[in-house]
Amino acid sequence: MNTISVVHLSKRYGDTLAVDDIGFEVSRGRTLGLLGGNGAGKTTTIAMLLGLLIPTSGSITILGHDMAKDRFAALARMNFSSPYVALPGRLTVEENLRVYAHLYGVRGIDRRIGELAEQLDLGALLNRAAGELSAGQKTRVALAKSLINRPDVLLLDEPTASLDPDTGDLVRSWLERYRAESGCTILLASHNMAEVERLCDEVVMLKQGRVVDRGAPADLLERYGRDDLEQVFLDIARDRALTQEAT
Amino acid sequence: MNASVMASGQRVWGLMYRHLALFRRSWPRLLELAYWPVLQMCIWGFTSSFLATRQGSPAALAGGALIGGVLLWEVSLRSQMGMSITFLEEIWSRNLGHVFVSPLRPFELVAALIGMSAIRMFAGVIPAALLAWALYAFNVFAMGPVILLFFLNLMVMGWAVALAVISLILRHGAGAEALAWSVLFGLTPFAAVFYPVSVLPLPLQWVAFIVPASHVFEGMRAALGGVIAWDQLALAVGMNVLWLAGAAWIFRRQFQVARTRGALMTIGE
Incomplete structure (x- = not known):
């Protein structure tokens, strides 16, 4: 199918x-x-x-x-990523990922955020506001958001x-x-x-x-x-x- | 608890968490919530005090009604604005696309907006109520447990109006944003906040009849005189049921229209 x-x-x-x-x-x-x-x-x-x-x-x-x-x-x-749809810029990267983890019903949210941070090299960005990141960093965060629920x-x-x-x-x-x-x-x-x-x-x-x-x-x-x-x-x-x- | 109810609750909390996180890091946002209700309480509270000292006890009762009216009307205003502005925050941050492609159902979106509206309303009204008690010795809870029913009815009316405003934003986009601040003020003359409905000309009394808040404020004035007007409360509840059902129907319809016209992709642009 x-x-x-x-x-x-x-x-x-x-x-x-x-x-x-x-x-x-x-x-x-x-x-x-x-x-x-x-x-x-x-x-x-x-x-x-x-x-x-x-x-x-x-x-x-x-x-x-x-x-x-x-x-x-x-x-x-499913999940979705586009550079033309923003994530809330005043929230930190971790807060953004936590929001979407809840919306997608993810279990073990801390562990999942930790995995994505390690795999996409986001560790240093987790406590920074999403709106302050460079275009490349934002894309990596958007990708992490799109993978939060293992789509x-x-x-x-x-x-x-x-x-x-x-x-x-x-x-x-x-x-x-x-x-x-x-x-x-x-x-x-x-x-x-x-x-x-x-x-x-x-x-x-x-x-x-x-x-x-x-x-x-x-x-x-x-x-x-x-x-x-x-x-x-x-x-x-x-x-x-x-x-x-x-x- | 049923797994689907738990999942639904998690999604509602997810959206509320997104908005609560904004307040956690921004004291000006918190201050803004209480600013207007406290300012209103200062202006009308001192006016009431002035009237009471000049004209004696009947004016003191009227002063109490004035302070109670200001405080309770803020419940409706803050509930309506809290819900509408929380929705607008999603548009301003260009985040709505992500929200609507998540498994969040429209009724869960509304539930999260109502939750945030309640939090925002209490954050604004509680400081004003404390100020009324501290400066003018006006204890809103002296009316008894019936005050909780007044609060609830005014909140529900605010949510119904907010749902209609959000529907207009879905239909007309950013052009309808200003309604989030202004629409409920337009109902103030018919809500009988500061005077009884009988003061209005007869045709306007019929308009006031369909406004749930007018029955709450008639009930409040009765409660200040020591009487619980159950008939007024029943009318407030009845009107609120009609308003909420009407607003929910409009929202559901406009959400479908927005999905047909592609407005969810372009809203706010």
Whole structure:
């Protein structure tokens, strides 16, 4: 059974069709990349997967739960990280993690915070206000928050945006390790094509709300005759046909 | 205890802890809670004292009603503001997205907001009540145990109004924020805080009839005279049940509309 199953999903705002009849599946322990330019429908799709937004039509099933009827059962086993959604800046890192540990029903909160602090090198930050941290530190804290409940499904919206290469690599390594150890299913929206190539088993390309292509990164590279996913992304974004000679 | 009830309680506590942690490190926030109720008590308490010294015992009774009115009306005001502002804190910190994708149910969010509202209200009203006792020898508890029913009814009315304000914020975003401070003040003329309902013109007496607080304040004036007006308390409870049911319906509906329109993703922007 697929961990995430999206069938004929659409979202309409007035005359605008933000997501147009898309579908995909992700099985346990796999990572799916959701790619597309600005306005392609990635954020809208993630919001519907998280239950923040009610679809106009279609269905979403996560961990066997229909998100239209039983989203809270799934949400307890999911988590989410995005640099565009902040954590309360006046609370310390430890207080923030404690809040979300309670919200997600974590048992052994002190132990779990200690584990995450050790694994993500947050020990020195625990007593600092979240609002005073650097972008890289905030991303590590956001990642710790997203792992507080040992999620079976992790939704990541540009998890390494605004990070220096060293910190970005640290985060990617940590995600690879967590997935290998836990069997977590990850859905990743990113504009960093190297990151997508490294982390994703499959990629869904969105454009103007529609799925325009999909496949494993290696298959897409071969199909488009390109050396890296960024060129494939540009081919799709600029409507260059598959058969057209790469320039 | 049932495991799902325990889990629900843990989520409610999680959100309350987030707001209590803010107060733990910020004395100006704590001071702000008591500032306005204490200031009101100073102004109206000295006014009452002045009236009592100039005009004798009937004015002293009126002075007592004035101080009692100020104190009890603060219960409603602080309850309403405490709940609305706690919700606004989530918007201001851009944290609402994380809260709404957690397993926290909407009714648990409301329960946490009510819990914080009660804490904020007591932190504001208790210093004012102590001041009334110390400066004007006005003991609000001299009215007897019925005062607890007055408190409860005024708190519930504040929560119902706050739920309606939060619904408007969900519907209209930051544009409706100002209502968190102002909306209940608009009901003051019909709440019969400082004068009996009979003073109002007849059409306005009907408006006052549907405001739960007007029955509480009629009851308070009776209690100051040594009488417990159970009929007024029953009307206050009845109106509060209607107000709370109406506000809960509006909140539930606006929450669904917000999820349909995508407002939970953009609220506060």
